[in-house]
Amino acid sequence: MPSKQSEAVRKHWEAARLAVTQPDAGGPDDESWGDLTAEPREVDYLETEAGGVPAMWAVPKGCRPDRVLLCLHGGGFVSGSIYTHRKLFGHLAKAVGARALLPGYRLLPEGGCYPVPVDEAEAAYRSLLGQGVAAEHIAFAGDSAGGWLAVTAQLRAREQGLPGPAAALLLSPFADLEASGESFETSTDPLFTREFCRMLAHGFLGESIGLSDPRVNLLYADLSGVSPLYIQAGGDEALLDDARGLEEHARKDGVDVRLDVFPGMLHTFQMAAGRAPEADDAIRRLADWVRPRLGL
């Protein structure tokens, strides 16, 4: 049984569905996603730019400034922002004891089509390396489309001959842009139907790249040499098979990978951090897993 606090996540996705299907009904705006998250407190937020990309530092009091989480927010390439995800990644950074850098990569329809977010994640990563942060002291983190980006940006870094990060934390990643999973049929997810996810992927990729192209579909990508991955998914989310498929595929490619499925939880249930026990448990597990990989 999901906690009462995690029920707020379901209500959020129900309201988001209403906003998609009845845009004139005066539903919640894009920023309301972040209202799910309690203030982590004792975290400072400073807007900056990272490699030319608008960005935000979330800096927990007493953290190790030389350890950095590069945090890529979700939102299907059309929504989410450094503001909606400030608190989520603030919780994570505080639990890890590191700084978090949130790039505000461009979204659709304002020029954020593929590969722009990958370019901008790469630019933010390069800016960290340029500031003298060691690659082995950086972990990528991302939720939903940001989870896709946290892997794709690693593939880009490999292609460019950059050192890879120490690890990546993937929260409900959108791994299979073809949305082929059976979990679309079995989940009670209020928003993420197969058709909706394919529409998001098509809008992002345009006409020239297919949804199963190995450059963009993580289930077909060559993941060899990718950093250790820790994937979390909700047991009741439509993208559960994205997580399972990515785990299986990464393992075959020789990647050190862990998957935790949280029973009864929905997509990006970690947004209820500071309120829901399941989200707090998830944040703790992410921190416990990544800290030794960052030498903490």
Add this chain to the structure above:
Amino acid sequence: MPSKQSEAVRKHWEAARLAVTQPDAGGPDDESWGDLTAEPREVDYLETEAGGVPAMWAVPKGCRPDRVLLCLHGGGFVSGSIYTHRKLFGHLAKAVGARALLPGYRLLPEGGCYPVPVDEAEAAYRSLLGQGVAAEHIAFAGDSAGGWLAVTAQLRAREQGLPGPAAALLLSPFADLEASGESFETSTDPLFTREFCRMLAHGFLGESIGLSDPRVNLLYADLSGVSPLYIQAGGDEALLDDARGLEEHARKDGVDVRLDVFPGMLHTFQMAAGRAPEADDAIRRLADWVRPRLGL
């Protein structure tokens, strides 16, 4: 007619009433007040301490760091925080082009009875003066109980022989702790009944000070020498007569005072800043009024 966005303020107070009358119904928590406010963006938030009081700086990009708003949040001495009001005062600071310091003064039941919040507001003010910020470059600001505090802290400063601030911005101030106004009868305010306000005042003051004592009731206080005051109130709020009474009393005491009443608005409607046109208009008026008084 209130804008659709300002209706969210009414919904918030309705939900707050439910949380008061049915505490087990799983209503919104204390932090949700701040969800009314959109992110101002391009404002940094840094937790600090000010004279021993936990506090937060809200620092708009490109602001004049030598001009400071000392911002005292509302919440009836029992709720509200530097987190709920971060964005409201961020909007105000950004519009003014100054830094904002938000003291997280103690609340009830954790030791925040009278005069503790006044002591802590004074300590924060002294810390600003001690950092070399000129009194004439400081304005006090406060909403609801924070509006009460923005005046009471000035009386305290006068009593202590400190230079007063340049101005004070009072948003729906709780001026008359006796809650004697007729507007309690005529307003459609969902939460603030006369009884509720008296209960808050009694809880705050304890048994030893009466609700009409001139040390605590701004309608009976000696306001001579107080800085220019700009009061805003909602035309439909229960505390409208607090604002009217304070304006009249301040004028008699020789204070330069302005009152703007916003038709159809409820208590602290400015919390919808960044979303509701009435709130944005109010923030603009506050900034336009205070900027020349801060030499901006």
